[in-house]
Amino acid sequence: MGQLSFYEFFAGGGMARLGLGDGWRCLFANDLSESKAQSYRANFGGEDLWVGDVHDVAPAMLPGRPDLVWGSFPCQDLSLAGSGKGFGGSRSSAFFGFMAVVTALRAEGRAPRILALENVCGALTARGGRDFEAIGRALSLAGYRFGALVIDAARFLPQSRPRLFIVAMDRAAAPPPELVGDGPEDGLVGPWSPRALLAARAGLDEEVARDWVWWRLPEPRANIPALASLLEDEPSDVRWRSRAETDDLVALMAPLHRARLAALAAGGERRVGTLYRRIRPDGAGGKAQRAEARFDGVAGCLRTPAGGSSRQILLEVEGGALRSRLLSGREAARLMGLPDDYRLPARYNDAYRLAGDGVAVPVVRWLARGLIEPLLDVSAGRRLAG
Known part of the structure; x- marks a missing residue:
């Protein structure tokens, strides 16, 4: 059997493409950002890529009939760190441009057999669940059953x-x-269906809910790399901060966090953690900036300033000494599962934003192997009836 085919919308740096792997062939890719498109071209070539607004994509631009259409539509209006406008915002409403493409393909008898959407979990609760309802209704009207x-x-x-x-x-x-x-x-309910998802499903209109499916996906048995193993010794795009700058970060910590940090320093062993600066209630009716660190071997979720958050900071404790710096662009890429031969943008901000706006490569791979490809009946050598 030949390769499976796909379109990749809101493609960014092509992380969904990497996750799908060599068994898949990209027929068409789209993104609005020229800077991200440059990275896409640098790693995959530009033959399949069209840069522009998804609302301007016409069926005539799309070759063949894909097995899968992937859409990691913009999250800024749905994210807790973003505007909170949901589909009332200009960015995340690009979902409807995406669905217009799918509907147009349906009219031509070329609708994809599978759609895969990715976004922040805020999509479950945005505008009281109305946005999740809108996603389900759009999929149902386009002729699909769906699950999350x-x-x-x-x-x-x-x-x-x-x-x-x-x-x-x-x-x-x-x-x-x-x-x-x-x-x-x-x-x-356990691995893939947290309480927010169950509540969103329960809030679906009865007509839409008829197309709901509870997908089964196996749990992974992955060998998760240690955070320390992904770090560069001396990255070229970020510098270690001065002692005074690091002390200023520590001063922003709550007393409990400072006590934990002191205990780690007293241990003498090398420990690495990550830190975000956040705005928290100050206990007196106002708000104050706080530095929140974690040393559990897991980095915080990568975000970009465009999403309303600060950049993530690396903390290293060793022999009683503490130092800090920003995560490097390559470290951010590794935290998304990008290989070291992936060509990142030369500018730090562009590299960090590319990673922070992407989808984790091994998650795509697991979803494809565990659900999408079996739905296409790849193992039995048969394709779904069109």
């Missing part, structure tokens, strides 16, 4: 990064029974 899973990249990489994945299947095809569960009662 929350997968944390921490199951594969030392980064806490829970994300919502929605997998939709052409309603004309019956999914294999071994890939479908009965709902929370058969144990799906």
Whole structure:
């Protein structure tokens, strides 16, 4: 059998493409950002890539009939760190441009057999659940049954990064029974269905809910690399901060965090952790900036300043000494599962943003192997009926 085919919308640096792997052939890729498109071209060439607004994509631009269409649509309006406008915002409403493309393909008899959507978990609760309802309704109207899973990249990489994945299947095809569960009662609540997902599902209109599927996905047995193993000794794009700058960070910590840090320093061993600066209630009715560190071997979720958050800071404690610096661009890429031969943008900000806006490569790989490819009946050598 030949390669499976796909379109990659909101492609960024092509992380979904990397996750799908060599068994898949990209027919078309799209992103609005020229800077991200430069990285895509540097790593994959530009033959399949069109740079522009998804609302301007016409069916005539799209070759063939893909097995899969992947869409990691913008999260800024859905993220807790973003605007909170949901689909009322200009960025995340690009989802409807994406669905317009799918609907147009359906009209031409070229609808993809599988759709895969990825976004922040805030999509479950945005505008009181109305945005998740809108996603489900759009999929249902386009002729798909669908289900959702929350997968944390921490199951594969030392980064806490829970994300919502929605997998939709052409309603004309019956999914294999071994890939479908009965709902929370058969144990799906545990690994992939947190409380927020169950609440979002319960809030679906009855008509939309008829197309809901509880997907089964096996749990991974991944050898998660240690955070320290992904760090560069002396990165070229960031510098270690001065003692005074590091002391200023420590001063922003709550007393409990400072006490934990002091205990680690007293131990004498090398420990690495990560830190974010956040705005928290100050206990007196106001708000104050706090520095929150973790030394559990897992980095915090990569974010970009464009999403309303600070950059992540690395802390190293060794022999009683403490030093700090920003995560490097290559370290951020490694935390997303990008290989070291992946060509990053030359500018630090562009490299960090590319990683922070992406989808974790091994998560895509696991979802493809565990659900998407079985839905396409790859193992039996058969394709779904069109």
